[in-house]
Amino acid sequence: MNGAAPALRFDGKSVVVTGVGRAGQVGEVVAKEFAKRGAAVAMSGPVAESDPAVFQRQLAINLGSAYGATCVCIPFMRAAGGGGIVFMAAAAILPGGKVAGMAGYAAAKAGVTALMRAVAQEERPNGIRANALAPMAIRTGVNLESMGAKFAYVERESVAGVIAFLCSTEAANITGQVIELA
Numbered sequence: 001m002n003g004a005a006p007a008l009r010f011d012g013k014s015v016v017v018t019g020v021g022r023a024g025q026v027g028e029v030v031a032k033e034f035a036k037r038g039a040a041v042a043m044s045g046p047v048a049e050s051d052p053a054v055f056q057r058q059l060a061i062n063l064g065s066a067y068g069a070t071c072v073c074i075p076f077m078r079a080a081g082g083g084g085i086v087f088m089a090a091a092a093i094l095p096g097g098k099v100a101g102m103a104g105y106a107a108a109k110a111g112v113t114a115l116m117r118a119v120a121q122e123e124r125p126n127g128i129r130a131n132a133l134a135p136m137a138i139r140t141g142v143n144l145e146s147m148g149a150k151f152a153y154v155e156r157e158s159v160a161g162v163i164a165f166l167c168s169t170e171a172a173n174i175t176g177q178v179i180e181l182a
Contacts, residue, residue, distance in 0.1 A: 008168040011038035013083075033160035034167075058104030062088075063111040070119060074128065082127020084167035087116040089132040091180055109134075113178055120176035129175035131166050135159060136182050154181045 031043050066087055077083045090109040092099050099106035112132065119130040137143050139153035159181065165171055166179075 008164055008170060009038050010034060010167070030160045030163050033157070033164050037164060056104070058108045059111070062105065062108035063115070066112050066115055070115065074123060077128050078126045083129070084171065085119060085128065085130040086163045086166045087112050087130065087132040089113045089116070089134040089178055091134045091136045091182070094134055094178070094180060117176055124175055129171070131174060131176070132178045133159065133162060134178050134180045
């Protein structure tokens, strides 16, 4: 990335990025990365706040939004001849991951991974690929505030670069994979 001209272009392509509710989050950098590479970017607003229990809220935010966005996008992707979907999982759900104290979040991210695999298998004949990223903690304002600056973070720009790659034609043979970022 380092300010060089992007090698992977998305001119004439449309990209939907969910989770761009506020500045400083991963979605903001992902949207900017695709725009820099020539894509027309549709950014969603913040996930609606609600009063359910924490477990239900995590499911709705992390799994429900992924499901809803996928259901809306697939018909458009089919009509366009295919494309790539990248879901956000979490390293916590991988073997050996630490899920103590965050059962709702972990359950939602495990559900996102299952959703990704279903989409990858069901939509491959339609030219649609689906993969998931499972990053360690990403450097965001919220994570810095809650975990401190001494943690080994994944940079938002790195996440954006991997997502752009997975949506490019260079990754045409990659589908159904969970990719850990550390």
